[in-house]
Amino acid sequence: MLNAKKLTLAVLVQAALISTAVASEQSEAKGFVEGAEGSVLFRTGFIHRDKIDNRKDQSSYAQTAIVQLESGYTQGTVGVGVGAVGDWSFKLGSNNNSANNMIPRDNNDEPYDQWARGGVNVKARISNTEVRYGTQVLDLPVLASNTARLVPEYFTGVLATSREIDGLELTAGKFTKNQFSDQIATDQNDLDRAIVWGARYQVNDQLNTAYFGVDNKDRLERHYANVNYKLPLANQSSLTFDFSGYHTDWAREANGRLYSHIGSADDKFQNSIWAISTAYNTGPHNIMVAYQQNTGNTGYDYNLGPGIADGGQTIYMPNSYLSDFIGNDEKSVQLQYTYDFAAMNVPGLTWTSAFVYGWDIDVPTATDRSMLLTADAQEREFFNQVKYTVQSGFAKDASLRVRHSYYRASDEYQVDRYIGDTNEWRLFLDIPVKLF
Numbered sequence: 001m002l003n004a005k006k007l008t009l010a011v012l013v014q015a016a017l018i019s020t021a022v023a024s025e026q027s028e029a030k031g032f033v034e035g036a037e038g039s040v041l042f043r044t045g046f047i048h049r050d051k052i053d054n055r056k057d058q059s060s061y062a063q064t065a066i067v068q069l070e071s072g073y074t075q076g077t078v079g080v081g082v083g084a085v086g087d088w089s090f091k092l093g094s095n096n097n098s099a100n101n102m103i104p105r106d107n108n109d110e111p112y113d114q115w116a117r118g119g120v121n122v123k124a125r126i127s128n129t130e131v132r133y134g135t136q137v138l139d140l141p142v143l144a145s146n147t148a149r150l151v152p153e154y155f156t157g158v159l160a161t162s163r164e165i166d167g168l169e170l171t172a173g174k175f176t177k178n179q180f181s182d183q184i185a186t187d188q189n190d191l192d193r194a195i196v197w198g199a200r201y202q203v204n205d206q207l208n209t210a211y212f213g214v215d216n217k218d219r220l221e222r223h224y225a226n227v228n229y230k231l232p233l234a235n236q237s238s239l240t241f242d243f244s245g246y247h248t249d250w251a252r253e254a255n256g257r258l259y260s261h262i263g264s265a266d267d268k269f270q271n272s273i274w275a276i277s278t279a280y281n282t283g284p285h286n287i288m289v290a291y292q293q294n295t296g297n298t299g300y301d302y303n304l305g306p307g308i309a310d311g312g313q314t315i316y317m318p319n320s321y322l323s324d325f326i327g328n329d330e331k332s333v334q335l336q337y338t339y340d341f342a343a344m345n346v347p348g349l350t351w352t353s354a355f356v357y358g359w360d361i362d363v364p365t366a367t368d369r370s371m372l373l374t375a376d377a378q379e380r381e382f383f384n385q386v387k388y389t390v391q392s393g394f395a396k397d398a399s400l401r402v403r404h405s406y407y408r409a410s411d412e413y414q415v416d417r418y419i420g421d422t423n424e425w426r427l428f429l430d431i432p433v434k435l436f
Contacts, residue, residue: 024127025163029079035072038435040065044092045150045428047100052421053414060102064089064150067118069435079125085135086118087151101312102150104182115184119156129162135186138311140171141224142214142246143196146303146312149181153312156186157194167202171212178309191309193217198224206230218253219308222246224316237282244317245274246300254308259417260299260328262364262372271296273326277318277334284343290318290334292325300326321383322405322424325358327413329375332358348389356381363412377413382406398431 029035042065049058066087073079095103095111103111121134136159137145137152145153157175173196178189198212210226224246231239250269255261261269277290294300303312318334319325325332336354341347361377364370385403390396405424414420 026073026077026079026125026127029073029075029125032071032074032081035081036070036436037072038067038069040067040433040435042431042433043150043428045102046426047102047149048425049100050423050425051415052423055415055420056097058097058100060095060098060100060150061092062089062095062103062150063092066151073123073125077126081123081125082120083123083132083134084118084120085137085152085154086116088114088116089150090114100149101146101180101182104184112184117151117154117179117184117186119154119186128164129160131158131160133158138175140196140198140212140214140311140314141210141226141316142198142212142222142310142314143175143194144311144313144316146181148313151181153181154179154186155309155311159196169200171199172197175309180312189309190306191216192219192307194309206232214310216307216309218251220248220250220254220310222248222310226316233282235282237280240279240281242277242279242318243274245272246317247272248296248298248300250298254304257304257306257308258298258301259304260301261369262297262328262362263370265369267297269296269298271298271300273300273317275317275319284340286336286338286340288318288334288336288338290336292317292319292330292332292334294326294328294330297328299328299330300324302326319356319358321354321356321381322407322422323356323358323379323381323419325356325379325381327358327361327363327377327379327418329360329362330358331360332356348391350387352383352385354381354383356383361413363417366416374410374412377410377417379407379409379413379418381408395431399429401428401430402426 044063046061051057064087069084071081073081091103091111091113098111104115105111119135121132123132135154135156138155155175156177157173159173162170175194177187178191179186180189194214194216196214200210202208206229208228212224215221226244228242248271255265255269273294275290275292277288279288302310302314315324319332334354334356338352341349358379362375363373363377365373383405387401389399403426407422
């Protein structure tokens with residue numbers, strides 16, 4: 001896909017030079033100081049996993065302050081600026097058996113009492129094209145920072161984003177450092193190099209499309225595509241149709257890290273996963289049904305540690321909760337319901353409930369991965385989440401999120417293969433404070 005990467009980079013450069021129909025963001029720059037913004041997010045996080053079958057429970061409880069600072073852009077044809085992101089955290093309680101990507105542990109496998117992380121970045125903008133270098137939190141379908149734990153996952157590198165053409169956003173970048181949410185060192189994930197490229201295009205008010213790719217040196221090459229169409233109906237109701245999918249080719253050097261592969265370690269491994277969903281929204285009600293399927297001789301293995309920087313949240317698929325339903329050859333269906341309590345004069349309060357069932361999972365034997373233990377392992381999850389966001393007053397935008405997952409799998413698909421039977425609680429209290 002080298003040609004695709006070169007093409008995307010070329011379009012980014014050319015887009016910055018051509019005249020367009022959209023207004024220039026840089027022409028509206030307020031100034032380095034005048035456009036500055038700063039905020040701190042105080043987060044209390046709790047994750048408890050009740051492990052079934054006499055396994056040790058996992059429990060993490062901690063407090064953090066996540067600071068984000070951004071200067072404005074200097075005025076002129078080319079604007080420049082700086083930014084910084086970081087966090088300071090401390091554990092609440094012993095956290096002796098945390099082990100769920102929340103709290104870092106030292107060389108003696110003891111949880112840190114307190115820890116701090118972060119970094120700075122510099123940025124430049126011409127017209128509607130921005131280039132940023134340094135520590136960043138990414139939100140790309142093929143390289144997404146995990147933000148579902150206490151603190152975010154960080155990447156270090158360069159990212160260019162261009163919106164010179166109306167409705168089209170182009171992205172290209174290169175990252176050389178990766179720090180998981182529970183890691184202290186800035187490159188503890190031992191990333192060599194990850195090159196990303198992609199585009200989002202809004203065809204009209206109803207139709208959106210996207211394509212992204214990543215080349216993680218000596219580990220994988222992954223591609224993502226999405227099409228989303230929203231059909232307005234009478235009485236402000238709507239139907240939303242969504243297709244999303246990934247295709248991954250694994251490099252030979254990564255094969256030993258794959259936990260779901262079937263075949264010889266010398267084989268070439270690949271995976272394709274795709275999903276279709278339909279959501280009906282009317283008033284406070286939203287109902288979604290989804291079907292998801294894996295093919296290939298691996299599952300959608302991701303977030304596997306050293307050298308594989310695909311992001312701890314890089315699974316932009318509908319059937320993703322505690323389990324992602326990504327087993328080898330797995331098929332899964334979901335029914336989800338969301339209710340907005342604004343209809344009952346409680347704005348800011350929402351409830352989501354979902355049930356996902358997966359089947360046809362191929363599980364290899366422990367001694368010979370070319371042989372199947374079963375071709376029909378199953379898993380299921382019942383998910384509930386309640387979230388309340390304060391709408392006004394001194395605590396405006398503060399939120400409390402409580403979620404619970406009941407997860408069960410067949411005997412062949414237990415902890416030595418995947419998650420293992422688990423009851424999980426997550427509670428997160430977020431209090432954002434605007435500094436300037």
